[in-house]
Amino acid sequence: MIDFRLRTFMTVWEEKSFTRASQKLCITQSAVSQHIKMLESQVGKKLFNYESRTLTLTDAGQLLYRYAVTAWSDGLKTLENISRLEDHPLVRIGATRSIGAYLLPELLVSYMHRHPATELTVSVENTRDLLEKLERGLLDFIFLEGIFDQDAYNVQVVMKDAFIPLCSPDHRLARGQYSLIDLLSERLIVREVGSGSRAVLELALQNLNCTIQSFFRKIELGNIEAIKVLTSRNMGITFLYKQSVMKELQEGSLVQINVRDFTMYHDFCFVTLKNSLYQDVYKELVQ
CATH class of the missing domain: 1.10.10.10 (Winged helix-like DNA-binding domain superfamily/Winged helix DNA-binding domain)
Incomplete structure (x- = not known):
């Protein structure tokens, strides 16, 4: 030890x-x-x-x-x-909220079909807290969509997803074409500090010399479903991963805002500690 x-x-x-x-x-x-x-x-x-x-x-x-x-x-x-030699193996997984809600369930179904005896625990939290738990040995591996120091970990890209601006179909921005600067006059509904999607948005705004504080008003929420509800009720605009709003886009309760020169994709990553003895075991989940 x-x-x-x-x-x-x-x-x-x-x-x-x-x-x-x-x-x-x-x-x-x-x-x-x-x-x-x-x-x-x-x-x-x-x-x-x-x-x-x-x-x-x-x-x-x-x-x-x-x-x-x-x-x-x-x-x-x-x-x-060692303590579980006669018992079922335990795998401890962490995921950011977007991945935990919309990507991880399918991965777990596939994994459990192949390893039905495995016991799983899943923690769904923001990027900052997941990295801390990984380093403390409380999680075996994590799935992140946020911005973090990739050189400090073993990282494998699972998929890429578009990060898109959204509004209610009744919002004035639901029709027409706009610049990202045009959106600053709106109320922004955004994830809490430490979340991956917030960090992605902050990076996009930084390229325009703007911040989240540049928006007219803001509402911070730690729950993606709540963000979608408020946005669909015309309480403001938001930015979310397309994977997380496919149902709402198809139903028409949310509309993607047409923003000129704004195409942003971000990686969903599988992350483990560097040089772990269990690296090959962990990788099996995402192969």
């Missing part, structure tokens, strides 16, 4: 404090400092910089943290597998 000194190192960085790390691990601050010194002596380099009362990782510290995260997650998975 993972060296406890590595766990101490991970906790110091996650808490950004030696004091808070000692409290979380229920050991003395002196013990925390000793663990870090032993690791630094072992690797021959400093792991932390402390300037202006801010703790940061050195280059060596960043490399060690990536290793420690994977080792910790694999260690937890191995202990779990």
Whole structure:
């Protein structure tokens, strides 16, 4: 299993404090400092910089943290597998809300047909929270549609989907053609901070030197179905993945706004920790 000194190192960085790390691990601050010194002596380099009362990782510290995260997650998975040797295997999956509602169910049906004895747990949350749980070893792999540091993980693109502006069929924007700037005078119905689709929209607006605050008004909601209902009732406009609104587009309760020079596709990604012992097992789900 993972060296406890590595766990101490991970906790110091996650808490950004030696004091808070000692409290979380229920050991003395002196013990925390000793663990870090032993690791630094072992690797021959400093792991932390402390300037202006801010703790940061050195280059060596960043490399060690990536290793420690994977080792910790694999260690937890191995202990779990040992404890379940006579039981059914457990797979812990995370997905962002768009994927969890509109893509993941079909993947799970396919997987369960081939592995009927497997037990599954699925967490549907925003991109930020899923990445945190992956690194803490609480999830085996995750499906993301948001913007994140792809170099820090093993990433496989599952599919691409169009990210489109939408309104009610009764909205003035339901007919005609507009620029993205024209939409700023409307009330925007948008996902919460930390969600993947919000990050995608923020990137598109950034290219126009705009932000979400540039819209006339905004409503933040953490539920896609609620966003669709409010939009269909002419409470504002929104941006969602086309996969998530196919039914509403076919029924006519939502209309895609015709925006000039706005074609945006984004990847739906399968994400695991780098160098995991279980990499091949996890990949089987999406093959």
